[in-house]
Amino acid sequence: MSLRKRIIETALLFLSPSLAFPQNNSNPGVNRDAAIGSDFEQRVASYMKIHQHAQNGLTAPKKTESAEKIPEYQHQLAAKIRELRPQAQQGDVFTPETVGLFERLIASALNGQDGEKIRKSYEHAEPAAIRGIRLEVNQTYPDGVPLQSMPPSLLLNLPALPKDLEYHFVGRELVLLDVPANLIVDVIPDVTTPEKK
Amino acid sequence: MIRRALILVVVVIGIGTFVLHRAVDTTHASTLAVSATADGRLDVKLPLDQKSVRFAVIGDNGTGEKPEYEIADEMEAYRKAVNYDFVLMMGDNIYGRHRASDFERKFETPYKPLLDAGVKFYACLGNHDDAGETFYKPFNMNGQRYYSFKKSDVQFFALDSNYMDATQLDWIQQQLSSSNAKWKIAYFHHPLYSDGRFHGPDVDLRNQLMPIFEKNGVNVVMSGHEHIYERFKPEGGIYFFVLGNSGELRYGNLRKGSTIMASGFDTDRTFMVVEISGDKLYFQTISRTGQTVDSGVLQRQPKPQAAQTADQQAH
Numbered sequence: 001m002s003l004r005k006r007i008i009e010t011a012l013l014f015l016s017p018s019l020a021f022p023q024n025n026s027n028p029g030v031n032r033d034a035a036i037g038s039d040f041e042q043r044v045a046s047y048m049k050i051h052q053h054a055q056n057g058l059t060a061p062k063k064t065e066s067a068e069k070i071p072e073y074q075h076q077l078a079a080k081i082r083e084l085r086p087q088a089q090q091g092d093v094f095t096p097e098t099v100g101l102f103e104r105l106i107a108s109a110l111n112g113q114d115g116e117k118i119r120k121s122y123e124h125a126e127p128a129a130i131r132g133i134r135l136e137v138n139q140t141y142p143d144g145v146p147l148q149s150m151p152p153s154l155l156l157n158l159p160a161l162p163k164d165l166e167y168h169f170v171g172r173e174l175v176l177l178d179v180p181a182n183l184i185v186d187v188i189p190d191v192t193t194p195e196k197k
Numbered sequence: 198m199i200r201r202a203l204i205l206v207v208v209v210i211g212i213g214t215f216v217l218h219r220a221v222d223t224t225h226a227s228t229l230a231v232s233a234t235a236d237g238r239l240d241v242k243l244p245l246d247q248k249s250v251r252f253a254v255i256g257d258n259g260t261g262e263k264p265e266y267e268i269a270d271e272m273e274a275y276r277k278a279v280n281y282d283f284v285l286m287m288g289d290n291i292y293g294r295h296r297a298s299d300f301e302r303k304f305e306t307p308y309k310p311l312l313d314a315g316v317k318f319y320a321c322l323g324n325h326d327d328a329g330e331t332f333y334k335p336f337n338m339n340g341q342r343y344y345s346f347k348k349s350d351v352q353f354f355a356l357d358s359n360y361m362d363a364t365q366l367d368w369i370q371q372q373l374s375s376s377n378a379k380w381k382i383a384y385f386h387h388p389l390y391s392d393g394r395f396h397g398p399d400v401d402l403r404n405q406l407m408p409i410f411e412k413n414g415v416n417v418v419m420s421g422h423e424h425i426y427e428r429f430k431p432e433g434g435i436y437f438f439v440l441g442n443s444g445e446l447r448y449g450n451l452r453k454g455s456t457i458m459a460s461g462f463d464t465d466r467t468f469m470v471v472e473i474s475g476d477k478l479y480f481q482t483i484s485r486t487g488q489t490v491d492s493g494v495l496q497r498q499p500k501p502q503a504a505q506t507a508d509q510q511a512h
Contacts, residue, residue, distance in 0.1 A: 063334040067300035070329035114401065121401030124387060124422075144294040146325045149387060151401045152361035166360055179328045 036101045037159055043093045047085075047185055048162055051178060054080035060180065071143075077181040078140055088137050093176055093186040102174065105157050106192050114153035121151035122169070122194035133171050139184045141177060151194060169193050239278045242481040242492040249474035250348045251279055255443035256287030256386075256421025257323065261303035264466045265444035267485045269307035272468055275483065279470050282316055283348070284308075287421030287440060288323025288358075288386030290336065295327045303444075304335070319346065321355040323386040323421060345372050351473050352378035356385035358402055358420075366405060373413035380473055380497060383410065384419040388439045390432055392452040392461065393423035407433055414500040417478065425450050425463040426482055428491055432457065436495050440482070442466050462490040 058076055061069045082088075094102070109118055133145065141147070148169045158167060165185065166177050174188040243251070253272055258265055275281070291303050305312070312318075312335065320336035321343075322328070331338040338344060342357040343365055354372060357365060373381060388396075389403040410418065411433045421441035429437040443466055451463040466485040471478065476497040482490050 060340070061332040062340050064332055067295075067297040067333060070327075070332050071295065073332075074329060114404065117401040117404055120397070121399050124396050124399045143296075143327070147359060149324050149359040150361075152366070152405045153401050155360070155362050160363060163364075182328070 033101055033104070036095075036097045039095065040093070040098045040101070040159055043095070043098075044161065044165065047093060047178075048164070050081060050084045051164060051181070054084055054181070074140075074180070074182045078178075078183045081178065081181055081183055082138050085138070088186075090137050090187050090189070092137070094174075094188045099188050099191075102158070102188060103192060106154065106194075109154045109157040110192070110194055118151040118154050119194045121149075121153075124149070134189075135170055135173060135175055135184050135187055137184055137186055141175075141182050141184065147177075154194065239274060240483075240487070240489050241275070241278050242489060243279055243470060243472040243479045244474060245279065245472070246474040248349070249472045250351045251281040251470070251472045252348075253281050253284045254287065254419060254438070254440050254469040254471060255284060256419075256439075257289040257424055257441040257445040258286070258443035259289055259291040259303040259325075260444035261292070261299070261307075262444065264446070264485055265303070266307045268443050268466050268468050269311070271483055271485065271487055272308070273310040274487075275470050276311060276314060276316065279472070281470060281472075284311070284316060284318045285353070285355075285384055285419065286318055286320040286336070287384060287419060288321050289325045289421060289441070289445070290320050290323065290330060291327070292325050292444075295329065300333065319353065319355060321385050322357050322359055324359055343368065345376075347378060350379040352376050352381050354381065354383040354415075356383060358385040358387040358399070361402060361405060366409070369406070370409050370413070373409065373415065376413075379476075380417070380478070381413070381415045382417045382419065383415050386420060387422050388420035388437070388441075389418065390429050390437050390457060391420075391423045391439055392427055392455040392458050393425050393439070393441075393447065393450050393463075394452055395447055395450055396423050410435055412501060414498070416498055417495075423447070423450070425461065426467045426469075426490065427451065427458060427462075428460040428480075428482075429457050430459045431498075434498050436478075438469070438480075440467065440469055443468050460491040 054077055058073065058080070061073050064070065109115065133142070135141070150167060150169070155167070161167070164178060164180050166179055168175050168177055172190050172193065174191045176185040177183070178185050253275070255268070258268070291299055293299060308318070317337055318335055320330065320338055322330065328342070330336055331340050331342055338355070342360070343355060345352060345354045347353070354369065356369065387399040387402055389398055389406060391398045415435055417436045417438070419438045419440065421439065423439050423441045424445040424447040425439065425442055427439040446466055447463065449463055451461045462482070462484070467482050467490060469480055469482045471480050478495040478497070480495070481492040484490050
């Protein structure tokens with residue numbers, strides 16, 4: 001399947017369930033997943049409003065000679081986001097239904113034609129370096145702990161994210177990371193990872 | 198007899214102290230003299246043609262430890278001889294924490310002579326890097342995880358192999374297809390081919406990138422991540438290099454008996470100097486002690502049909 005075709009199909013699946021699937025409900029499971037995906041997209045969009053609001057009044061260090069200014073901006077942005085979502089907890093974005101969807105999508109990728117390549121790519125990313133680390137919502141990603149790279153074929157199977165958010169496996173968790181703030185937005189604990197058993 | 202024994206003890210203690218001092222010495226000053234050929238000149242394998250594009254390559258350098266500084270000393274010696282004016286960084290630019298003092302110790306101090314001479318560094322992100330490095334001006338990333346820049350008729354594409362999502366893949370396709378540069382060089386942290394035993398190749402990344410690279414006439418791909426040096430026989434018509442030992446090193450980590458390796462080195466740190474002149478790319482890989490461990494010349498490959506059509510449309 002070409003990349004462009006895969007992107008269009010994923011977009012249709014999650015952004016326009018009524019367009020992707022007819023109203024005769026001949027595929028109730030797919031319609032359910034489309035609805036869950038649409039809900040996930042709305043929760044991500046709500047979070048991004050908080051992110052953008054937090055950015056107001058802050059100047060991102062576009063190009064700085066001063067290495068001190070980089071973590072300074074991250075800390076300020078993260079602090080403002082925490083103020084705007086003080087009650088944030090696991091499940092705000094990754095609802096139980098979304099967790100089920102993601103488990104199905106990950107399993108689908110791992111059991112598909114690229115599954116073995118995904119597993120090898122994951123091993124490439126030094127998962128042992130961060131085994132045992134547990135993260136919490138609104139926490140800063142620890143400085144000095146290497147981020148896992150994401151197998152691209154797996155990424156293509158997950159819902160697309162806006163520019164400033166990324167998925168990363170951290171040990172046994174799938175994390176939604178706000179990259180400019182270096183902040184954990186939400187976590188799926190004990191998720192199936194591509195690590196070979 | 199007693200006096201001889203005492204002299205022997207003093208000598209042994211002296212030698213032991215010297216060895217211990219050298220073993221724990223991680224201070225900034227390199228005590229290795231820049232090596233040279235027997236007549237005192239550096240071993241330079243590049244032709245130094247007029248109007249050529251010349252640059253250096255380092256990878257997995259950001260340890261802040263003595264071997265990184267020693268490589269940097271060699272780089273400065275070669276800068277004076279070769280006159281390269283920019284450096285490609287293969288990622289893992291800063292290991293460990295990312296405080297201002299870390300940037301100073303792991304980048305600003307070892308490469309100060311190069312920076313003071315106006316050499317520009319173009320970094321890509323490794324798995325040990327912080328996304329904030331994209332804002333660090335000396336890395337010339339302009340706040341972008343992936344970007345492109347041109348030097349004469351050579352276009353460079355710095356990619357983020359930590360997060361190769363659909364948006365980046367689309368960008369790569371668009372950038373490569375619209376480029377009419379004579380040479381297209383892509384670089385990113387995770388290697389598509391590797392005989393390193395610790396990591397090996399990223400076959401999923403290869404699966405996604407090779408069709409794009411082959412279709413759009415990429416000439417050279419460089420990567421790091423594996424803490425060795427390796428050059429490959431052409432794969433899909435593309436020249437591949439791994440250089441991930443400019444600070445870090447995995448001693449003896451290269452697999453034996455590879456059928457795809459053209460040259461490999463895994464017993465010390467290295468950097469590479471490159472000169473592109475017309476249709477030829479000259480390279481020289483130099484170790485921490487100034488030994489040339491690999492060198493040669495690569496002929497520019499003919500462009501694939503799709504890339505030729507794009508060139509014609511552009512003109």
